[in-house]
């Protein structure tokens with residue numbers, strides 16, 4: 481009975497929406513022809529949407545419009561349109577689109593900065609994060625990054641096959657130490673498990689296709705009714721998310737009360753009573769900002785480093801060239817520091833190429849609270865206006881053979897012939913008010929770990945049953961979030977001196993991040 485009623489209301493509201501008068505307004509941007517009611521639902525795949533959007537850009541131009549039920553989408557497929565809207569009109573385009581499941585039922589618009597709408601709370605959260613993660617504060621977290629990277633080397637020596645877990649522990653332990661002052665355990669750490677759970681729930685909640693996203697009134701459906709499983713799941717998950725955000729925060733709070741926690745994002749704010757210059761303390765926002773840092777800091781850096789291992793296997797000539805550069809700068813008796821970065825242009829290019837080749841945030845969705853007009857087209861209020869970051873970073877007109885991993889394409893020696901720097905787009909740096917606050921942090925951590933690993937190890941193809949080397953296929957698990965499928969490789973110390981070097985450096989670390 482309820483389902484029949486819901487279906488009728490959906491149909492009527494969608495028809496009203498479809499036929500709503502837009503006669504006095506400019507036309508919508510071009511795009512594929514919609515069907516009545518469902519719009520372009522049948523043309524938007526659940527997987528690899530960014531590829532379809534790239535194809536549509538070839539047919540309809542860089543700004544493409546489509547609709548799924550009542551939700552408008554505008555996809556930006558050129559750097560120009562992204563700069564024009566997200567940067568030059570950032571005041572208008574700095575909010576996020578409304579997705580009822582993730583924003584409201586899971587409460588992510590309150591408990592995660594990534595999903596927050598624009599307003600005072602977002603401004604405050606970004607201020608907190610920016611202060612901690614800015615280039616100026618690099619010296620505060622740089623020793624932590626160096627320690628995390630050296631610990632990663634030690635674990636790769638001891639147990640190379642579990643490289644993905646070690647990378648996850650390294651990225652997770654440094655961000656927990658930097659954010660909360662927590663030292664994680666190398667295996668089965670409860671705080672790292674909590675971050676994984678937050679990432680898992682958020683990924684499910686933000687999958688496209690929830691009916692409640694197209695028909696928001698369904699959020700009022702009583703949770704005991706048949707067909708309301710989504711409401712029950714969201715209620716349970718929201719409680720978990722709130723608990724997971726408050727637990728590590730309480731841990732730091734206790735350290736502040738009982739003594740002196742190591743310098744960290746939350747501890748520093750609490751020691752100053754969390755007050756800003758005007759004496760305001762917003763505990764809820766601090767909890768949210770801290771919880772967002774831990775998940776954002778893991779979900780981006782880990783896939784990038786996994787891609788690094790695979791690329792070293794598939795492109796051995798790139799590894800050899802990079803090792804030659806690292807060896808020439810650091811020699812046999814030390815590991816690289818961030819001060820070596822200007823002397824290692826090829827490693828810097830490798831980081832750029834990893835972020836281009838393995839785009840982690842492939843679609844960046846923004847929204848607007850009032851209608852706008854761009855190049856004669858209407859961008860409707862409430863539309864999801866999304867930058868197709870993957871599409872541009874894989875455009876063959878911009879990057880020759882975009883599927884090929886080739887750090888040399890950014891070689892500064894190529895001068896004008898070097899291909900477009902992907903970093904501004906990968907992080908949407910400076911592109912409006914939502915650019916990634918973790919860009920400096922990520923670039924230094926990726927540089928250090930890559931330079932360290934190449935200095936100590938060769939990364940070689942895995943062996944098959946007959947003991948023969950084989951190159952693992954490059955496969956992406958392409959659900960809502962694009963990630964490389966599991967693969968194997970052999971991580972072998974380059975010589976015994978390197979093993980000694982790691983053991984010596986490990987023994988002298990002041991900051992051991994894992995217990």
Ligand code: HEM
Pocket residue numbers: 593594595596606609655772773774776777778780781784835840841844845905906907908911913914915916917918919921922
């Ligand atoms: C490989 C590394 C990373 C990449 C490629 C990346 C990329 C991005 C992108 C594209 C956005 C969306 C920007 C927009 O909507 O316009 C973003 C947002 C964000 N990133 Fe990163 N990121 C990375 C690492 C990090 C790290 C390490 C942290 C934290 C320590 C971080 C924290 C955040 C936060 C908090 C936001 C939300 C900003 C907001 O909504 O206002 N990111 N990132």
